[in-house]
Amino acid sequence: MIDVEVIRARSLGDIRHGFLGRRGGVSIGATAGLNVGIGSRDDPAAVAENRRLAAAAVSPGAPLLTLYQTHSADVVTVTRPWADDDRPHADALVTDRPGLSLGILTADCAPVLLADHDAGVVGAAHAGWKGAIGGVTDATIVAMERLGARRERIAAAIGPCIARASYEVDEAFLRTFTAADPANERFFAPAREHHHQFDLEAYVANRLAAAGLTRIEALGLDTYADEARFFSFRRATHRGEADYGRQISLIALRDD
Known part of the structure; x- marks a missing residue:
């Protein structure tokens, strides 16, 4: 079995964290590797392992x-x-309690890990396009502040997600973003007629910066293009596959 690959961000320093892909794990078939998706059709025993x-x-x-x-x-x-069967319905977690591992699942959406090292507060957010435009990262920062974090000290890292070159969207999608803010047009590049390429990673980074964060790291890893390393919902959909795996991003405060 291949060892689990843990991708770390320099911006988060010695905080326990990692962006994981599909390398390692026990799943086979369409979800081969480290599929952690409880909602997938994978063998539940394999997902648990x-x-x-x-x-x-x-x-x-x-x-x-x-x-x-x-x-x-x-x-x-x-x-x-x-x-696991009592999971809250939400898209971000924050804590100031050591020894709890916060996990976000993705398969093209952007995972965001955040930490205020001095305050001892961490967070993890699932930023798909709906959550991103809806303010999930802003809400995560506010929740961290309630625990004593200060946004000028918070470091954030954006993990593997679908890249602009792989993310074609239609005119209605573009209008959703430009209606929220005309300046959002800069996150779109021309594609085939009536379509555009959307830069989710850059949009999320901009939302973090607009919220007052100054230490923001984008890893620039494309889940769609790198099949050997990452699961991708869109890639599976384009191929007409019956299922797809989910990868996980984790952050925790040390309890030692």
Whole structure:
């Protein structure tokens, strides 16, 4: 079995964290590798083992907490563990409690990990286009501030997500963003007639900067283009595949 690949961000320093892809794990078939998606059609035993492997690779011994993600701007403040079948409906988590591993699942959407090292506060956000334009990162920052973080100290890293070259959208999609702010047109590039290429990573980075963050790292890793390394919902859809895997991004405060 291939070892679990953990991609780290310089901006988050020694905070326990990692962006994981599909390398490692026990799943086979369409979801081969480290598929952690409870909602996939994968063998539940394989998913459970992959989740154990993922958590152990980043923060050994820490309970893994994930959400029932709904592409919202809802944030959960975590004070204690919960069971996988009791996951809150939300798209971001924050905590100031050591020893809890916060996890966000993605398969093209942008995972964002955040930390105020001095305050001892961390967060994780699932920023698909709906959540991103809806303000999920802004809401995560506010929730971190309620725990004592200060936005001028918060570092953020944007992990593997679909890149502009792989993300074609239609005119209605463009209008949704320009209606919110005409300046959003700069995140779109021309494509075939009546279509555009959307830069999700750049848009999320801009939202973080507009919120007052000054340490923002974008890893520039394209989930759609790198099949060997990442799962991709859009790639699976374009191929007419019956299922797709989900990767996980994790962050935790040390309890040692």
